[in-house]
Structures are given as structure tokens and as C-alpha cells.
Amino acid sequence: MATTVCLLGASGSVGESTLKVLRTFPEEFRLHSFSVHSNLQKALEIQKEFSPSFLCVSSENADRSVLGNKIGKTEILYGESALTELVKDSSIEIVITAIVGSVGLRPTIAAIKSGKRLGIANKETLVTSGPLINSLIRKHNTKVVPVDSEHNALFQLLESIKPEAVDKIILTASGGSFRDTPIDQLPLITKEQALHHPTWSMGPKITIDSNGMINKGLEVIEAHFLFGFPYEKIGVVIHPQSIAHGIVELKDGASFVYASYPDMIFPIAHSLFHPEPVPQVLRSHPPKEWGKLEFKEPDSKRYPGLALAFKAGKAxxxxxxxxxxxxxxxxxxxxxxxxxxxxxxxxxxxxxxxxxxxxxxxxxxxxxxxxxxxxxxxxxxxxxxxxxx
Missing domain, CATH: 1.10.1740.10 (RNA polymerase sigma factor, region 2, helix turn helix motif)
Incomplete structure (x- = not known):
């Protein structure tokens, strides 16, 4: 029988990639329910294709006349509070939280308390209230698998390495669109320029965050709560090719690197299949296709937000x-x-x-x-x- 999935944030980039995985493996997974914020046209398209049990529109200002209260077998829910009620449904086995921002906090907590397996792409949940979230995860024995590419890479590496052998974990970052822009030109960056990213296709907020590496700062704090490493043992390197997604440095001086083509299909599929191995989801890209791989330290003058994240995390x-x-x-x-x-x-x-x-x-x-x-x-x-x- 197919595993039932609740997808929070189906209209965003992570949500769309999750739907691709569900299409690829219809016998393994069934979309039980999903949410959008206000994209009603996208909601209609997803409902028509997957015919889930529930559809939640989280915007309090949504025009309810467009979808009504039911479409076929799909019941329509409205409002942020409905997100929290939705994830409590006992028919759901996996919850993927792909909502951007702190609005994802309460539904994530509800999913944790209900003991469901959680694929977490909403980094703000751990960033904003990490100690509380971790205590709830321990209390309810909830299995959490990170969906962010870097955290998922580290998760897979750390699962296969004895903890006592690990010295440090490193998150990679593309450096964004302005990694080579002269620093004195940064004040002139326009909104249109900042909404472009050289590697990933993402929503506007995450794209802005990534271009200033504030997103990486959020990921550093998230990694601290996910893996329990002190901030002194969490590093960041700029890697423009985005082939290496996570690095684990060992105490003996060696390192393990997780490398893959930059596509969110990989971490999402892993989070859904875990702990089972994932069937091939994309064509493999052997090392000969990687080209030159570069790694360098981020410049604090170019990316002051990253240093602020470490400061906040340590506080x-x-x-x-x-x-x-x-x-x-x-x-x-x-x-x-x-x-x-x-x-x-x-x-x-x-x-x-x-x-x-x-x-x-x-x-x-x-x-x-x-x-x-x-x-x-x-x-x-x-x-x-x-x-x-």
C-alpha cells in the first residue's frame, strides 16, 4: 500500500519538486493532502492531478468562492489554523514542510506531536525555536529527515560515520549572484538583480536570502539543532559549482564529501524513502562531467549576514x-x-x-x-x- 504524504507548501519550488517525486513513484506514495498559501490556480491543477483527501489554503484573505468547500472527493480547508489541524489526521504517514517562513512553526509542532515522520524543509522552525523543537522531537520520538540539500547531504554522511570520528561539518554555498560583484557596487543592486540565482530556482524570499548568504546563516543555525554540533565545529565554504553539498571532516584529517547534480529531487526522494535506498530518480552525472570544482572562504565584508547568524546562534x-x-x-x-x-x-x-x-x-x-x-x-x-x- 502506498505511503500517504501531506505536503505543506505545494506551490513553491520544494513543493513542485516533491510532486515530481510523487509522480515518479505512484505505487510507493500517495498525496493525501497539500497546502498552498494563495495560489488558487496551482491548487486546482494539483487537486485535479492527484485528487487528495484535503486541500488547505492558508491565506486568511483567500477568495473562498473560487474553490468552495469541496471539489470531487477533496475537502477544502482555509486559514493558518487549518494547517495545524490538517497534519493531525491519523491517515497521514509523512509530512513534508515546505512552507517558507515562521508560519510553518505551529503545523510542524503539530506533526511532531502526532508522531509522524517529518521531512523538514522549513528551516525557520528550528532556527526560531530550536531548543523547544528538539525537546518535542525527543519526547514524541519523531523521526526527522532534513530536506534542504546541504542538511540532507550531511544527514546521509553522518549516518554512515561513527560520531567519535567526526571533527567538523561544512555546509557549501554557491555564493549567490553577487559573489564576484565589486563590493563598492553592492549598494546599487536592484530588486530584479537580487531575484536571480545562479544555481537554484526558488521563491523570491529564499532567493534574496541566498544572494546575501543569510540563507546559509539560517542553515548554520538549523545544522546546529539538527546535528548537535557546536558553532565552532560548523563551517561554510563557497562552492560555485554546487556539486558538493555537504562535507564531513574527520579527526584523522580525511574528509567525506556528498556530491550530486544540483537538483532538489535527490534530497526530497531520500527524505520520502528513508531509511530504504532510493531508486534512480535522475540520470547520474559521473565525475568527468563535474568540471573544475572550486572552494573558498566567504568574505565577511561581502556577506555580513552570515557572521550575524553565527553571532545569533552562539547567543x-x-x-x-x-x-x-x-x-x-x-x-x-x-x-x-x-x-x-x-x-x-x-x-x-x-x-x-x-x-x-x-x-x-x-x-x-x-x-x-x-x-x-x-x-x-x-x-x-x-x-x-x-x-x-
């Missing part, structure tokens, strides 16, 4: 939540063309400086930090504290 408590929320708010301002690309990390830094760090033991404590950080960015903008720099 702990609500600092990562402040980092994430301030970034989301600043990116929103940039997409509205109200601030410059180079202002984004400045807003994050100012928010981290202004907001006291706390160490809550409840979800509400982390959500308060998230809210305060967003409000702080708005206040900084109105006071022109950053833009005047």
Missing part, C-alpha cells in the same frame, strides 16, 4: 528568532523597494542590538521575540536609523 535563546524575523521583515521592505539590498543585514544587526535576548521554555516566548523583532524593524525604518547609514 542562543531568542537571538536566532530575532535574527530570522528581522531578516524576513527587512527582505519584505527590500522587495517593496523601500530599502537597499545592503541594508538587510544592517536591520538584522540593529534588531539584535536593540532587543534583549531571553531564554523561554514555551512557544509563546519565541513567538513574542518574533513579533518584537518585526516591530523593531518597522520602527527602525520609520526612524531612518539604518537607511541613513
Amino acid at each position: 542562543g535563546g531568542t537571538a536566532p528568532s530575532i535574527f530570522n524575523a528581522a531578516n524576513e521583515a527587512a527582505v519584505e521592505l527590500f522587495l517593496k523597494e523601500e530599502i537597499r539590498f545592503v541594508d538587510i543585514p544592517q536591520y538584522i544587526s540593529a534588531a539584535l542590538d536593540e532587543i534583549p535576548i531571553t531564554y523561554p521554555d514555551t512557544l509563546e516566548g519565541y513567538e513574542d521575540a518574533d513579533r518584537i523583532a518585526r516591530e523593531t524593524v518597522g520602527n527602525l525604518k520609520s526612524r531612518k536609523v539604518v537607511s541613513a547609514c
Whole structure:
């Protein structure tokens, strides 16, 4: 019998890649339910193809007359709270969280508490409230498999290596569209330029994050909570070819490298099939096709957001939540063309400086930090504290 899958965030890039895997293996997996935020046309297309039991539109402002309450055998749900209720369905075996942003936090927690296998692509969940999430994972004995290409690569490597042999883990990064742009030209970057990425096809927010390597900073914090390594043992290297996705350095001086063609099909298929081996999903690309592989340290002047992520991660408590929320708010301002690309990390830094760090033991404590950080960015903008720099 096919394994039932709930896909949160079906209209995004990770969601679309997940649907490709489901199409490839219809006997192994069945789409039980899925969500979109507001893309109703995409929702209709997915519903028509897969005929799931449930479809959730998370936007509170969605026009409910378009989909109604039921299409064929598919029941239509609305609102963010419906996401949380959806993942509790006992018929679901695997939940893939591909929602971008902190909105994915509560449904992810609900999936953890219900004991379902979790394929996590929503990095903000661990970034914003990692200690709480990890305690829930332990309490409910939930199996979590990361879907991000770098974390999935490290997950696969670490599964086959004795922990005592590992010295350090390294996340790779393409460096984004501006890795070779003269630093004095970075303030002139336009919205259109920042929405292009040299390797991955992603949504606007993640593309902006990746081009400033703030996304990699979020991934560093996520890796800390996923794998338990201290920040001093987590590294980042720029690797423009995006062939190597994760590196594990051993104490004896050797390294293991996970390499594959840059396609999200690989980590998604692994997260769905785990712990079973994955059948071939794409044509293999032997080393002779890789070409020259380059690795270099990221420049802190070019990517100040990465250093801020390490700072927030080491501070702990609500600092990562402040980092994430301030970034989301600043990116929103940039997409509205109200601030410059180079202002984004400045807003994050100012928010981290202004907001006291706390160490809550409840979800509400982390959500308060998230809210305060967003409000702080708005206040900084109105006071022109950053833009005047």
C-alpha cells in the first residue's frame, strides 16, 4: 500500500519538486493532502492531478468562492489554523514542510506531536525555536529527515560515520549572484538583480536570502539543532559549482564529501524513502562531467549576514528568532523597494542590538521575540536609523 504524504507548501519550488517525486513513484506514495498559501490556480491543477483527501489554503484573505468547500472527493480547508489541524489526521504517514517562513512553526509542532515522520524543509522552525523543537522531537520520538540539500547531504554522511570520528561539518554555498560583484557596487543592486540565482530556482524570499548568504546563516543555525554540533565545529565554504553539498571532516584529517547534480529531487526522494535506498530518480552525472570544482572562504565584508547568524546562534535563546524575523521583515521592505539590498543585514544587526535576548521554555516566548523583532524593524525604518547609514 502506498505511503500517504501531506505536503505543506505545494506551490513553491520544494513543493513542485516533491510532486515530481510523487509522480515518479505512484505505487510507493500517495498525496493525501497539500497546502498552498494563495495560489488558487496551482491548487486546482494539483487537486485535479492527484485528487487528495484535503486541500488547505492558508491565506486568511483567500477568495473562498473560487474553490468552495469541496471539489470531487477533496475537502477544502482555509486559514493558518487549518494547517495545524490538517497534519493531525491519523491517515497521514509523512509530512513534508515546505512552507517558507515562521508560519510553518505551529503545523510542524503539530506533526511532531502526532508522531509522524517529518521531512523538514522549513528551516525557520528550528532556527526560531530550536531548543523547544528538539525537546518535542525527543519526547514524541519523531523521526526527522532534513530536506534542504546541504542538511540532507550531511544527514546521509553522518549516518554512515561513527560520531567519535567526526571533527567538523561544512555546509557549501554557491555564493549567490553577487559573489564576484565589486563590493563598492553592492549598494546599487536592484530588486530584479537580487531575484536571480545562479544555481537554484526558488521563491523570491529564499532567493534574496541566498544572494546575501543569510540563507546559509539560517542553515548554520538549523545544522546546529539538527546535528548537535557546536558553532565552532560548523563551517561554510563557497562552492560555485554546487556539486558538493555537504562535507564531513574527520579527526584523522580525511574528509567525506556528498556530491550530486544540483537538483532538489535527490534530497526530497531520500527524505520520502528513508531509511530504504532510493531508486534512480535522475540520470547520474559521473565525475568527468563535474568540471573544475572550486572552494573558498566567504568574505565577511561581502556577506555580513552570515557572521550575524553565527553571532545569533552562539547567543542562543531568542537571538536566532530575532535574527530570522528581522531578516524576513527587512527582505519584505527590500522587495517593496523601500530599502537597499545592503541594508538587510544592517536591520538584522540593529534588531539584535536593540532587543534583549531571553531564554523561554514555551512557544509563546519565541513567538513574542518574533513579533518584537518585526516591530523593531518597522520602527527602525520609520526612524531612518539604518537607511541613513
